[in-house]
Amino acid sequence: MNNLHKLIFLISFFLLLSNIYAYNLENGKTYYYGAILDIGISDLNSVSNIDVTQINYVNISVSSDYETYISYDYNLEEISEMPIQFDKDIASKLRISYIFFDNVDNIIKEEEININLVENLDTSNFYLCSDKDCQKDLLPKNYDFWIDDAIFVSADKIDYEKYNYNIFIQIDQENNNTLLLSEENIVFPYEIFNDVIVGHNYYKIIIEMISKDNEIYLQEIYFRLSNLKEIENRQLVSEITTNNETTTNILQENNNLETASQKEIDTQKAEEIELNKQDTKLDNKWFFVVGFVVFILVIWFLSNLKKPKQNRRIIRKEYEK
Numbered sequence: 359m360n361n362l363h364k365l366i367f368l369i370s371f372f373l374l375l376s377n378i379y380a381y382n383l384e385n386g387k388t389y390y391y392g393a394i395l396d397i398g399i400s401d402l403n404s405v406s407n408i409d410v411t412q413i414n415y416v417n418i419s420v421s422s423d424y425e426t427y428i429s430y431d432y433n434l435e436e437i438s439e440m441p442i443q444f445d446k447d448i449a450s451k452l453r454i455s456y457i458f459f460d461n462v463d464n465i466i467k468e469e470e471i472n473i474n475l476v477e478n479l480d481t482s483n484f485y486l487c488s489d490k491d492c493q494k495d496l497l498p499k500n501y502d503f504w505i506d507d508a509i510f511v512s513a514d515k516i517d518y519e520k521y522n523y524n525i526f527i528q529i530d531q532e533n534n535n536t537l538l539l540s541e542e543n544i545v546f547p548y549e550i551f552n553d554v555i556v557g558h559n560y561y562k563i564i565i566e567m568i569s570k571d572n573e574i575y576l577q578e579i580y581f582r583l584s585n586l587k588e589i590e591n592r593q594l595v596s597e598i599t600t601n602n603e604t605t606t607n608i609l610q611e612n613n614n615l616e617t618a619s620q621k622e623i624d625t626q627k628a629e630e631i632e633l634n635k636q637d638t639k640l641d642n643k644w645f646f647v648v649g650f651v652v653f654i655l656v657i658w659f660l661s662n663l664k665k666p667k668q669n670r671r672i673i674r675k676e677y678e679k
Contacts, residue, residue, distance in 0.1 A: 382439075383454065385471045390478035391446050394574040397454050398440035408458060408467050410434075417457040422449035431459075443576055450475045480520070482513035484565050484577050492547050501581035504588045510547040511563060511579070518545075521567045527554065530562040530580060558585040 382396035389395055397418060402410045416437055419429035427448055432440075444452070452473050458466040486501050487493075492512035503509055511525065525548060527539040538561075539554050555561055560582050567575040584591070 388474040392575045394441050398437045412460050414461045419455045482515050484513045506587045509550040512547040524566040526564040530560045
């Protein structure tokens with residue numbers, strides 16, 4: 359290779375390095391699920407063949423061969439650091455695309471970085487328990503705790519030589535994510551004291567693992583805290599049950615009285631209907647008898663009216679003779 363070719367190669371090599379390392383992630387590198395990754399651009403001036411003064415905004419998207427997970431437009435002030443955490447629900451091979459636009463929405467440049475995601479088997483799985491021993495076979499089925507319960511945070515594996523562990527506890531509400539506690543370099547099992555969280559609410563615990571290589575992993579745990587003790591809840595449930603039973607008995611008695619009263623009313627109505635039917639039958643019977651008698655009388659009367667006429671005619675004939 360002659361000197362000119364060597365010079366071209368070196369220039370190309372350094373341009374390639376600047377193009378890669380201008381971005382906070384390295385092209386073709388393998389990263390871990392659950393780790394905090396920075397998909398931003400640390401130095402726009404190092405991106406090859408681009409004039410920073412012409413850039414108005416940058417579209418950054420994260421996608422796989424199957425779907426797009428993220429696609430947003432960012433100002434230049436926003437893209438120097440963009441931490442993101444990928445969970446196991448997305449594909450292992452991702453494309454991170456950067457499209458640079460000017461003031462009239464023309465594309466100035468497009469760049470793409472490909473990364474691979476794998477599971478880090480060295481990280482911990484955290485869980486909550488109600489005793490310091492935190493035996494996994496005795497863990498609660500759900501994380502609903504009474505106000506007087508002890509709450510401990512533990513993990514299936516702990517490596518203090520490789521990781522530092524930090525904890526954050528906050529209220530988990532849509533409009534209220536108040537941070538209640540943050541503590542660094544904790545040891546397990548870690549007890550959450552009642553003076554830190556009080557009252558009926560939903561909470562979120564964030565465990566941060568920082569490796570000696572400055573890799574950061576986050577894991578979240580959600581739980582609910584009641585403002586009652588378990589014994590108070592049992593008493594309340596017992597009172598409610600007793601009141602419900604008393605109310606049910608009263609309603610049943612009222613229903614029985616109403617049913618009996620309704621039956622009596624129905625019986626009276628049935629008797630009245632039956633009497634009305636009998637009276638109607640009797641009236642019909644007398645009407646038939648009276649009608650029959652009237653009919654006989656009418657026939658008899660008509661018969662008597664005809665007989666005298668016949669006698670007069672006979673008398674006239676005899677007289678004429």
